[in-house]
Amino acid sequence: MRLLHRLSELSVLASLVLAHEGHNYDHHHHPDHSHDHEDLGAVKICGDGGSLTGGCQDGLGSMGAADEKEFLWKENDTAQKPVTSTDDDSKPKGYPWTHTTPCFTSPQPDTSICVFTDNNFANGRGASFITTPHRAEYLATTPAFVDQDLVKNINQDLHRTAPSKYEKHQIPGKGMGLIAKVHIHRGDLIMANTPSLMIDYRAFEDLPKEEYRQLQAAAVDQLPDLHREHIMALSTHDGIERTHIERIDKICSTNAFDIDPDSDDETQDHGFYVVFPEIARMNHDCRPNADYYFDHETLTQYIHAIRDISPGEELTLSYINPIMKKRARNKKLNRIWGFQCACPLCTKEQAQVEASDVRIHQIKELVGEFSDWSSDSRATPQLAELVLSLYEQEKLWGSMYEAYTWLALEYNAVGEPWTAVKWANRAVEWGIPVVGPKDGDMEQMRRLIKDPWAHWSWLKRVKVRGGWGKGSEREGDGDDEEE
Known part of the structure; x- marks a missing residue:
């Protein structure tokens, strides 16, 4: 289960963990690939800036x-x-x-x-x-x-x-x-x-x-x-x-x-x-x-x-976790693998890089709202639509199931079951290739598809904002530092 925060309704807990290992807003399954048990030595910066990916990568490591x-x-x-x-x-x-x-x-x-x-x-x-x-x-x-x-x-x-x-x-x-x-x-x-x-x-x-x-x-x-x-x-x-x-x-x-x-x-x-x-x-x-x-x-x-x-x-x-700003991404790639990334995203014009960093900042700022089930949360279906748009603009294809999952939950939480089912089906379609069919998030979405009215999220926002129930406390959503 890889969405960042734990969502709950009374005694029912549905985990949607965006971070592998439960860290504050890390991508669903991208910790460091390399165990940092020794220094990598001098950082080597090389590669063709016009190529798909630059630097002395050679895969995670295929030798010449x-x-x-x-x-x-x-x-x-x-x-x-x-x-x-x-x-x-x-x-x-x-x-x-x-x-x-x-x-x-x-x-x-x-x-x-x-x-x-x-x-x-x-x-x-x-x-x-x-x-x-x-x-x-x-x-x-x-x-x-x-x-x-x-x-x-x-x-x-x-x-x-x-x-x-x-x-x-x-x-x-x-x-x-x-x-x-x-x-x-x-x-x-x-x-x-x-x-x-x-x-x-x-x-x-x-x-x-x-x-x-x-x-x-x-x-x-x-x-x-x-x-x-x-x-x-x-x-x-x-x-x-x-x-x-x-x-x-x-x-x-x-x-x-x-x-x-x-x-x-x-x-x-x-x-x-x-x-x-x-x-x-x-x-x-x-x-x-x-x-x-x-x-x-x-x-x-x-x-x-x-x-x-x-x-x-x-x-x-x-x-690495792709939901990081350019500076943080390159810092981690340099430290762990010793190369400067020259992928299309990292080699865009400065104005485009800055616009991308702004979108990443918005994503990291907003996703915590979906784990806050108190009456103070700003989460709505419209906010989930915004996050989906940001994911699409950032081409975060491996993370799209997360945005679809939030959409399904938010629509169900305000009493729109058929729209919720639509997005839950999208979440399953996009999620299985990247988290597997047995993942807890996929199981939650299948339950919602089967019976949205019996799912723990049904009318959750309406009940909490109407004073019918008590939501969980907001959890931290991380910042922009290297993760």
């Missing part, structure tokens, strides 16, 4: 052809080798992992952090997990492991069973990227990947750098050869010569996505840091043509088109 060479575990690496645990308690019960080592002892009581690799996962593609034995045992109970037919043909990058909608190309100013081969309609699935490497954040928080780096290297080295080669072909962005262990750490810090824990995962305080090599080849755009969501049941990252894409057009994602 000159760097494509195989790396194996080398005896002359300076880092200490991981310690193989012989403690039977370090092994999760029941699941036949290909590898359950190496392990390091965590400072937390009776806890070790190990590499768990299954080279049979996803039709022999394989996957490695760096986590505790207890959490590995939990992951092994997910449908992706229990019924591996669910993920048998998901990955098309190593073993293709269906025609590809894209191809890899060197893109001027950006290195490797993905180009559409056919017309891709809004809502179409572009690609999907199960994780190559899935790292529990506790590895970064509990272990010294030398130890978690060794676990990362072992996790990659234990994968099947072809899969490992695809990971090692990803870019580090800076071209600096490194040891094998250091290179894998840099590949991970350049190319990983942040994934929140599933709702039934006991470890809610620690998300995952996940590498998907094929998806990582997609370059950044502040107004991308594709968006993603992670399905915990299949452990799969899905990429869908959020607008029509023409043949020959580059496929792009936003690496």
Whole structure:
């Protein structure tokens, strides 16, 4: 559930969280992709300002052809080798992992952090997990492991069973990227990947750098050869010569996505840091043509088109929350990935950039009204129409379902059920490709579509403003600083 604020009616709570992880007004699912566990070094500003996206992006990290060479575990690496645990308690019960080592002892009581690799996962593609034995045992109970037919043909990058909608190309100013081969309609699935490497954040928080780096290297080295080669072909962005262990750490810090824990995962305080090599080849755009969501049941990252894409057009994602002003966007891109964005939005004339920043400021100022169900709220259907217009002007295609959701709720809250149903259907249509069909927001909209009169929002504004009920307190809606 990814809309920013919690909406409630008496004892009924309907979550519409615009921020991934519940932060004040962050986009529904775009935290930093890269875990900032080491400095990126000097910021590199380069690229063709006239290209779709500029700077030394090279996807989330696809390396150039000159760097494509195989790396194996080398005896002359300076880092200490991981310690193989012989403690039977370090092994999760029941699941036949290909590898359950190496392990390091965590400072937390009776806890070790190990590499768990299954080279049979996803039709022999394989996957490695760096986590505790207890959490590995939990992951092994997910449908992706229990019924591996669910993920048998998901990955098309190593073993293709269906025609590809894209191809890899060197893109001027950006290195490797993905180009559409056919017309891709809004809502179409572009690609999907199960994780190559899935790292529990506790590895970064509990272990010294030398130890978690060794676990990362072992996790990659234990994968099947072809899969490992695809990971090692990803870019580090800076071209600096490194040891094998250091290179894998840099590949991970350049190319990983942040994934929140599933709702039934006991470890809610620690998300995952996940590498998907094929998806990582997609370059950044502040107004991308594709968006993603992670399905915990299949452990799969899905990429869908959020607008029509023409043949020959580059496929792009936003690496950051797109609802930020230009200065904040570029500050974050510089800090995390080391490039200055030269996408069409960032290279507009100054007057256009300033107009865009004004619209972003209005969006951030107004959306908090929709979570305020007190009589003081300014929220009306007309205000929701204004926010929809601002989203459209800003080409926030991956966030459109949010505006449609607010419209549905506001119209229902003033007693206009059929208009509410119209917008709720729009919310579902636009939302499924970017948050998934199981998302809580989609479930709320389906309930409204089925019976708007029984939905918690029915006449909510009328009742509160007429003194028939008590609304919730207004929550903060964030500001314009880097998020």
